[in-house]
Amino acid sequence: MKAMTVMKNVVIVDDDHFVLRATSFQVKSIGCHNVQTFDNAHDALQLLAQPGHGIDAVILDLNMPDITGVDMIRYLADQQFPGHIILFSGEDLYTLEAVEKLAQARGLAVAARISKPVNSQQLKQVLMNVRPPVEVKADEPAATRNISRQRLQQAIQKGELEPWVQPKIHLKSQEAFGVEILARWSAPDLGNVFPDEFIPLLERHDLIDEMTLSLTQQVITFFQRYRHQLDNVHIAINLSMKSLQKSSFFIALENVLKQHNESYSRFTFEVTESCLNRDMAEVLDILSSLRLKRISLSIDDFGTGYSNLTQLKDLPFDELKLDKSFVSSVWDNSKSQIILNNSISLAKQLNMTVVAEGIETRQEMELVSDMGVDYVQGYYFARPMPMARLPVWLEEWSELRHQLFGRLSYQLPGIPEGEAGRLEVLRSLNILDTEREEVFDRITRIAKKAFDVPVVLISLVDAGRQWFKSRVGLDARQTSRDISFCGHAIMTHEIFLVEDTRADSRFCSNPLVTGEPGIRFYAGYPLSVRGVNVGTLCCIDFKPRAFAEQDKQLIGDLAALVVREMELRLQVLSGHTKH
Template structure:
């Protein structure tokens, strides 16, 4: 792993480099300010895996630096290091993500081996199962061929009940592995498919393959619900509900086994048509989940009109919630709203024991995240569930 540490304070920089070296990392670069860091990044043959950047630097502050790194794609991911207040750190994190830069998280000063390990392990966790091709660009034709050749498959991330730790379901996540073993992230290929009208084909593929896996797991005594992501574009044709129901029937599943996850902002783009389709799906027995809750632009009145059965709290609110009062307040408000609307709640991105304990204490229903398991191929799911059972009991 290659790391660049950008820190204007000489002592802090030397301390950071020593801590990284103690963790066994050898490919380390350093810079004293944003200008020096940009010169170094532009000269490197390959972008570093992680840039650790302090926000409060003279000359060019960390916010401006992050903007340029995102624009020029000079790094695979960043982590913010700062003694600033958590609310400001969170704002910078959101800005970087919106610019298309992967953010591993914020490390509050002083640096410690534990804090560095936590953040760097997130980078490692996301590249397990193949090097993620973060800087790759794909064309519509390549995406179409990948679908036809079966290169895009579902991986599954388990969801656990807070009360007893039991695995109750999985989310199907599209994964595209290239011939050289690298993985194309969904953030790269899904927008291409949406723009090119392939998203319905992708959703159908996810649904069909997830149903096939469900039958195999059922034979091994695993009774799980499956969550499949649905784009607003999927909700336009009047026959969608019938088509999805037919896929399930063919594999011996009932709609009650399947939850369709709809991102909060996408539902609202064509409210009348979307509402009609969602109502039909709900009538047939499908569960409906509002994904990434709190990150869209919907009003609460629109949310109350849609027959959702589940609400997913976005990982951005979960990460760091035990130490950040604003995030905790957002979670409490979401849970309160969900109870009043009679919705079950899944917290995404649960990665630490402290986050698990806080969410359990606040009355959240289900957890999903690396604490339980990373997304895994279908054949590895029973083993992943077994590992979780052994650690939880």
């Protein structure tokens, strides 16, 4: 496994001296030894204004007394700061999101936004996963990256650039309606070259049309070879804005289709939303010309750019494709859910079909289905695959879809009202993915002895998982939220009790019952912090058993001890943030 790169030169800007010391210590502990701290923004800006300052990342507090975080971002953008920005603040999530969007709109690289108090694990992950900035001039030739124009053209002509496919599923019929074509390049001399590397190079060297036509030719040839299996499979192809602007590209595309006796009706051409961030008259000119040719158009990655929803009524698209990040953010951000609902509603009113990308869980599938989405694609159904694998996958789909769409034999946990606020409280505890603490382990040991059970957990229910802060009798650190008992327990304000899981229709077929660890008894008491249930103190047994009233009272008392420790933790963290 390739070692992660640690940022070498980091600047921290915060007017709170305690936060400066604590954050500096956290950054240095993961190998960033050259850390400079500033308690005022003016001094930091003087350093960053020096030529060749070599700073890889700036960790920036938005609430500086001398210069606001927004002003700081403006100055950094004016100086064309090449490194990464990490925003952290005690402001609400929406404010952080707004400032992040502002920084990105000004061309700055935002590595993360972190709510105060700073989570050391989250900060560590951010700093170890961002790459140090590499200065690349806009007109830098591809040869400096060891991929010349000649090598790119050779890759196209030799068929090294291959079409992979990802199925698109119709939610109502549960049929595999079509596939999206994805370019992949495995080069004998370069290894795997990723699309975000080779696509810009192809566009720079005016080879993107040649690649798109080559992929289309390969796809049509393959689909006709397997006509009996693929005859009804629709094909979606991504188009570059550079291709869209050339009439010669569509003349060449029509020739390819005619050679194989194919028509445009089988294809949808996807245009990314970022392509629309240009003169509206020019965009309308291009898209209207394509619609007159009866070419089906899709706006791809919707939700990642800055298009106004009302612009959709002026643009001749047949399909709206929602970006993965737009869907996944619904769980953490209530505003995202409102925008997502309105986007789908508007698309429907405009007679557009709606596709949701990046669906990875059953809950996400059910969410977008309830919202009225027509088609879905994502890892929940199938990962991108070599085109040769598609006929086999289609044969497997008839069985696979029953597993993915079939009625679950166990009940999924619900989503509490105000989930975004609940998750915000949970994360403000700065406790997820931390090491064991005796103060919590002592409580689980007492509970294990008092109730005579093999397993006791302090479980914290995150967006898609339950993570165990303390555990006795269980090796696992976490499980999926979809199969968790604690996900059900946080929906109540009293003990959640299942005395025999195999006699309970909600859980008799749950994987944690039918497989490892083989749960037969569960008692979970919700941990209510700041008025929301962040998790549970729970007892598990591998045989059915009863839970007496005195047991219910005792587990409630022990849960109160856990909550007290968490509330104290919040008070300490809040005090450090203020002083």
